[in-house]
Amino acid sequence: MMGTELNKRWILTNSQQRDNGSQLLALTAFQDERIVAHWLLPDGQCRENAIAVTAGAFPSLTPVLPQVSWDEREIHDLFGYIPNGHPDLRPLVRTPRWPDAFYPLRSKFEQPIPWLDVEPDNGDQRVTGEGVTIMKVGPTHAGVIESGHFVFSIMGENILHLDLHLFQNHRGVEGHLEGRRLAEVAPLVSRICGADTVSHQVNWASAVEKLAGHTIDQPLAWRRVALLESERILSHLNDLAQIPAGVGFHVAHQQALAMKEKWQRGMHSLFGHRLLFDTVGPGTAAFFDPDALGRLIHDVRRDWQSWRALVLGHHGFQDRMLGVGIVRQADAARLGAQGVVARASGLSFDARSVMPLYQEWKVKPAGEVSGDVAARFKVRLEEVETSWRLLQDVIFEVAKMPLPSFWQPPEDLAGDAVAYTESPHGLNAHVVSLKNGQVVRYHVRSGTFRNWPLLTKAVTGNAVGDFPLINKSFELCYSCSDR
Template identity: 40%
Template structure:
């Protein structure tokens, strides 16, 4: 097989914009994308899809542009394929890489571009009832009028016919406090034949809202995309800004950013473990998980000012660094919580009733996880050794020598065990990092660096962070005034949701709450 760069140069019209040991950026005609992507996916190991971005660059003379970002894990090399000059359609890549199904349908809804050859061209973000000319991410879109002409239409679902087949609709309004999402089960008795999931009920307009905002204003919005991934989204956003400013961060900033990321991971994992117990009515396990998560979030509030750690990460640095005394107290409290975790986690792992509900339930096959670009614990539980902390050298993770925690059965139990093992690892990482922080003593602040005059306009940059649910990716382009021109948010939940319906057939309807909680995905991350 030809080397990747040699292969790309076979095509006429290819422009290699950048190519070094870490990153390549290649511009091409959109019609060449299918062949080039197919070639990339034949390489071993197979590259990982990070994000797919559509951008309206008509005012720059580029028409609409498509950016597809792939990461080659063996070389820690990231390739951005750029297709410019798209006017009203582009060739669909979903049959080559099924992970792009949603993002191409979203491009049809929000930009009015047709994905030619897409296997499922139904609307995704815009439910039936929106006017046909409503494409809010176009730069010439004017707000307000379309809402007055919206008339809700019926959702379209596949038809299934046969003796004894029933449809069981669940949601979008649920008994708990979760956000809206509709699940339609096709069943014979209790066994599920098929599941359709319909999300995108809440239109927050986050990506549109970000346009024209300053970097500071953008951070406030990004941190609120998802409550429990505030640090991960904020880190990815700041990383993209820092690339555009071409700045290097002090070691102390890298150390404390790593600590914050692991604090976010550990409270989420423990909370998710408790929520899985709630999915089978195991009250004691749920209570222990909830109490442990609460204690971790109170620690966040006491030492960092916010239960969800908002406001700590800023472009160019972090808000503040705890001194040695506070660092020692944080360490002491974390070790108490780690010991407490080891006291109650055997109640779950040795509980026959819980194990029987979880083992062989909700299996996600390895092939499906790879094809759909599944990430985080869900991917690692299906045998995919994909942890951004291991694959990409960033923050202080190389010093921690992170290794992907992998299980191979792909069921609810495997997803539980990945979280249990990663929680233990996170406690160990936090102990190591806090001791390093105390050795490098001193309290200081790194409020936003004044680098606005250094920011590169009209150039895309990405940031990527391993959140508790998987990789969160932010793609960012600024205008010549340092304002946000386009910000694309691809959360781990956005990548993982399409896989959930594949894990339900063959199980019974009462298993769905447990299967769903084993993924523990966010609705808010998907709302546009």
């Protein structure tokens, strides 16, 4: 009876949290048979709910909170805990090559792992019936893209259903982080994803600082804002270059690629790395010359103005984006869309509006409502300009500030913490558990993980020839979600 009451409360509390307008940061399983849901409240506070895993199972939240469907499937694959009542427990990360009872995050296992000598393909979900064709794409692709496998059910030109088979890039990052000492973590976290690296690094640094009860000073906070916004510009320039490529608009593609290259060269000379790896750690952030950043912005913005006029004034390009790949607001809300995808579909959440790092600015989320490729393109345009304005504020202030004070975390740091940032791909959360200065559990929940299921909604009913365009308008990194 007790158990049933607890189960009911778990479901009720979490669905109420969602109804209050809170954002789910992460649903995390632990080796000591606990599941914890971390929520970000509208006022910026974090709240956690926990439930014990009983007899290897816990009540599934998916029926009332569909956005956690993948989280629970992942927990099932990596821990073997069963989410009771989950409507679709097909493997997500696990492949037929995994040995029986191999639950990589639940317990220690023999090394090397005795992978079974079979194909890694899981069964797929198809539409059947007269006139339906199955088109399989991947896992390897014709261009320079990350690996992922897509199974399209199509009729004529129209996509009836897309079944995603991702996690080809599952390296075992979370398991690899376990047992690391504090000093070993930052280089690994920095390489979870090449497109959201600063966001991941800031999360790790904030989690450690939170556990140590250390408040960072203004000079350090502003340097981190400079890095986060520089990364947003870098990532958005990349995505803005790829969208025109999706419709063969090569002038716009090449010009945006050139802006990105100019920005990356600037990042290298300012912060020491073209993609901003290894720039943030507990108590630190890369030193940079504010005047040089100002000159870089001035230079790239000149290119930006003419490029912006080119893409906005090209009616053919605009027409190709309108009404294509629509994500409905109801789907976005139900499946927990994040970042650009959410803000292009009328959900006006941007974690920067509640992040303590950004308290000086009160960043207003970009907002479009049409939910199509055009909306996602416009949101990125607007966000690049916001980032430039933020950076100019930072440059002005940082130039007057002293150097950040020196701080190092205690070597025997312990405890549980959750940290989050608004990455270029949306809300990015890390759940960190430390014991005696060592990682016991490290869970990463990126914005892309939430957005992948929405891609399947966006493409349904569209022409299969528009898939590259729609896909590029999401531009989801696989590495962040596969880990």
